[in-house]
Structures are given as C-alpha cells and as structure tokens.
Amino acid sequence: MSRPASSLRAASLILQRDLTLAFRRPGEWLQPVAFFLIVTMLFPLALDPELSRLRALAPGALWVAALLSSVLALEFLFREDGRDGTLEQFALSGQSFAWLLLAKTASHWLLTGLPLAIAAPLAAVGLGAPASAIPGILVALLLGSVSLSLLGAIGAGLTLGIRRGGALLSLLVLPLAIPTLVFGARATAMAIQGEPAAAPLYLLAALTVFGITLAPLAAAAAVRISLE
Amino acid sequence: MSWAWFHRFGSPPYFYRLATRWVPWLSWPAGVLIVGGLFGGLVIAPADYQQSDAYRILYVHAPTAWLSQMAYTLMAVAAAVGLVWRMKVASAVAAAAAPIGASFTAVSLVTGMLWGQPMWGTYWAWDPRLVFQLVLFFFFLGFIGLRSAIDDVSRADRAGAVLAIVGIVNVPIVHYSVTWWNSLHQAPSVLRAQGPSMPASMLVPLLMSFLGITLYFYAVLFYRTRAEILRRDRGAAWVRELLTGKGKTA
Numbered sequence A: 001m002s003r004p005a006s007s008l009r010a011a012s013l014i015l016q017r018d019l020t021l022a023f024r025r026p027g028e029w030l031q032p033v034a035f036f037l038i039v040t041m042l043f044p045l046a047l048d049p050e051l052s053r054l055r056a057l058a059p060g061a062l063w064v065a066a067l068l069s070s071v072l073a074l075e076f077l078f079r080e081d082g083r084d085g086t087l088e089q090f091a092l093s094g095q096s097f098a099w100l101l102l103a104k105t106a107s108h109w110l111l112t113g114l115p116l117a118i119a120a121p122l123a124a125v126g127l128g129a130p131a132s133a134i135p136g137i138l139v140a141l142l143l144g145s146v147s148l149s150l151l152g153a154i155g156a157g158l159t160l161g162i163r164r165g166g167a168l169l170s171l172l173v174l175p176l177a178i179p180t181l182v183f184g185a186r187a188t189a190m191a192i193q194g195e196p197a198a199a200p201l202y203l204l205a206a207l208t209v210f211g212i213t214l215a216p217l218a219a220a221a222a223v224r225i226s227l228e
Numbered sequence B: 001m002s003w004a005w006f007h008r009f010g011s012p013p014y015f016y017r018l019a020t021r022w023v024p025w026l027s028w029p030a031g032v033l034i035v036g037g038l039f040g041g042l043v044i045a046p047a048d049y050q051q052s053d054a055y056r057i058l059y060v061h062a063p064t065a066w067l068s069q070m071a072y073t074l075m076a077v078a079a080a081v082g083l084v085w086r087m088k089v090a091s092a093v094a095a096a097a098a099p100i101g102a103s104f105t106a107v108s109l110v111t112g113m114l115w116g117q118p119m120w121g122t123y124w125a126w127d128p129r130l131v132f133q134l135v136l137f138f139f140f141l142g143f144i145g146l147r148s149a150i151d152d153v154s155r156a157d158r159a160g161a162v163l164a165i166v167g168i169v170n171v172p173i174v175h176y177s178v179t180w181w182n183s184l185h186q187a188p189s190v191l192r193a194q195g196p197s198m199p200a201s202m203l204v205p206l207l208m209s210f211l212g213i214t215l216y217f218y219a220v221l222f223y224r225t226r227a228e229i230l231r232r233d234r235g236a237a238w239v240r241e242l243l244t245g246k247g248k249t250a
Helices: A007-024 A026-046 A051-073 A075-083 A086-092 A097-126 A131-158 A166-176 A178-192 A198-227 B004-008 B012-044 B053-085 B088-120 B128-149 B153-183 B200-232 B237-244
Strands: none
Touching: A007 A026, A007 A097, A026 A051, A026 A097, A051 A075, A051 A097, A051 A131, A051 A166, A051 A178, A075 A086, A075 A097, A075 A131, A075 A198, A086 A097, A086 A198, A097 A131, A097 A198, A131 A166, A131 A178, A131 A198, A131 B153, A166 A178, A166 B128, A166 B153, A178 A198, A178 B153, A198 B153, B012 B053, B012 B088, B012 B200, B012 B237, B053 B088, B053 B128, B053 B153, B053 B200, B088 B128, B088 B153, B088 B200, B128 B153
C-alpha cells in the first residue's frame, strides 16, 4: 500500500465490488423486481379488472408493492457481508464507515431500486395509467426508492445479527417509510390524472436529500452496534 | 456549577433507592387526583349541549393521548442519554417507558374509537391525528420488538437508542406528511365542530385527570425502572445486600 486511500476512493471500490459480485448472481437481485410485478398483478385479479377503476387504485397498488418489495430486498443489503466478516473489516479499515455503508446502499439501490423504478411504469400502464404519466411515475419511483433504500439501511443494520429478523425489519422500516409513501403515491396519482406533480415530487426529493445526509450516519451506528 | 447531583442519577443503587422513595409519593396523589377527576368529570360536570354525555370519555382520552406523545419523547431522550453517556440508568428508564407508552397509546386509540362511534358515526376515520397516533403505536412496538430480539442487554440498549433517535427525527416528518396527505381530501366536518368553551365544572376535573394520569405515568415508570435496574444488576453486590437485608454479611 503506497498511500492511504481516501474514503471516497474506498467507497467507489466497494461500489464496483458489489456490482461485480451481483452480476455474477443475477437471480438474486431480479427477485425483488419480480416480486413487485407479481404484487401489482394481484391487484387487478383481486379487485376489478376494469381499467377506469384500476386507474384510481394504481398509485396505491404501485407504492404498496414498491414498499414491500424494497423491504424484501433489504435482506441482500448487509447479510452476506455481515456473515463472512467483510463488514467487520470495513469497520476496522479506518475509513469513514458511513461513506462505506453509503456505497453499499448505493450499489443496493442500483441493483434493486433502479430496476423497480424502471419496472414501475410498465406495471402502471398495466393498471390503466396513460402513457403521458410515465415520466412522472418514473421520477417519483426513482426518488422514492433512494429514500427507501436509505431508511432500509438503518433497519437492516439494526437487525443484522438477529435470526429471523424479517418481520421485525418490516415493523421497524415501514412506519419510517410513511412520508415517502404519502408523497410518492400522491405524485403518482397526480401524474396519472394529468395534473402537474411538482409539489409532491419536491417534497419527495427533499426527503431523499435528507436521507442521503443523515441515514448513512444512523446506519453506520446501527451496524457498529450489531457487529459487537 | 457542579453536576454531581446529576451524575448521582447514573448510579443504579442511588436511583433504585430514589425510585423506591418516590413511588408512594407519586401513586397516592395520582390515585386521589384520578378518582377526583373522574368523579368530577363523570358525575358533577354538566352534560355537553352538543355531545350530551358522550364527551365524558374526554377525561380519559385527552390525558392518555397527551402522555403517549410525552412518553415517546421521554423514551427517546433517555435512550439517547444512555447511548451517548453510557448511562445505564437512562437506558433502563427508556426500556421501562416503552411498554407504558405503548399502553397509553393503545388506550388513547381505543377511547378515541369509542368516542368516535357516537360522535362521527364511525369507529375509525382516517384523520391525520388518528393516523399519527397509530404510527406512534407502531414506533413503540418496533422499539419493544427490537429490544426483545437482542439478547445482550447493552447491545439492545444501544440498538434501541439508535432506533428511538431515528424515530424522533422522523416524528415531525410523519406528522407533517399525514397532515398534508389528508388536507388534500375533504376534511371531516364533524371533527372541526368547535364545542363551547369549557365551564370550570368541566375544566377542573379535566385538569385533575391530566395531573393524576401524569403522576400515575411517572409512578409506573419509576416502579418499572426499579424492576429493570434489579434485573440488570441481579449479580451486583448491592442487590444481594438489599435482598438479604444485611449489610456486609453476604
């Protein structure tokens, strides 16, 4: 080692590593998207297949499915690295732990949140949304999934060492995700109705910025506690 | 300015003895005030001209709703103090406060539902305040669930503290978002109906009930904190001395 690497450099290395590992096992990160699409498919079957009525339910169906799918995907965030000791090495590396976890969260979002946001317009059109709503839905899901990944990182960090922590994880994360759900679903509804959705999108963006600022610190504290 | 008086609270034996002394001083006034407040509220106070007798559940509903939010704040502050200054007693207070807070939240929700049925014609309405109270209930459940899932007490304390701090940062955002969410819908007009300003015969029992239930909260909190401290320090010498009732013989 000729020179100490900066935290930013270490973070980008972790990002590359995570993406490389993930692309060797594509089955894993495709599951949450498949889950999302299945759940949105269940709504028309359970309710009423008439498109005009589905259109009114589409924002709620999309966002509930997105929330559930993102909670499901949190299992992949820290579990493997926690089990094989990689996270402990990160903690001992002397680099800013928050930066490293932010990198892990970013790679997790690229692998689960981004596909979700790309799949969402498809599901929305299936639920009767007009094509003109696609940009609004895409932006809402992009912003919302970032903030869900960040909140999820805190929950996943807290439940890291706990066996069968899945139900607990949803109990911890879902109440925190309520603002994202409210603003995201509202933006989606406005986009589908053809209204300008800027106001809820700004609020969603504010939540995301707030999350990027503070959530990695909380996640770092949580993972450190779980590692002991 | 010396902080010695504050640091003494960090000593489990000191806090245990303090709590033991305070529990009766809190419980008796709490009992008297609650009985007095309920008698005043249920028997003496006149019926409301709009809501007739149904409003009387206010004497339980309002104090528990207020206390549930105070309990969450207290729990988060105590947990944060325990996390930052490694003060074991503060973590014990937070652990003891969570189930009480959850119970008060549940009572306020149930009494609110019972009040809602005759007044609004429905047990539940998706009013921001109701939703917020429900979310608060889930915050309490999450804190209790996380603590109980971790076997090691000190790790459970710190993990719970991180969750409580994240939760309390989120409380204003959740509050704002649910208010914003419903303000776009039509607000239920019944909820807005302003009753008449309260006459003293209604207000005095309400204040008594408020004070009594607050004192009751602290009495139970001290009582549960005592148990929590004993459970945590069960191996310590001072607990053995306390239980055998002897000084240095053990």
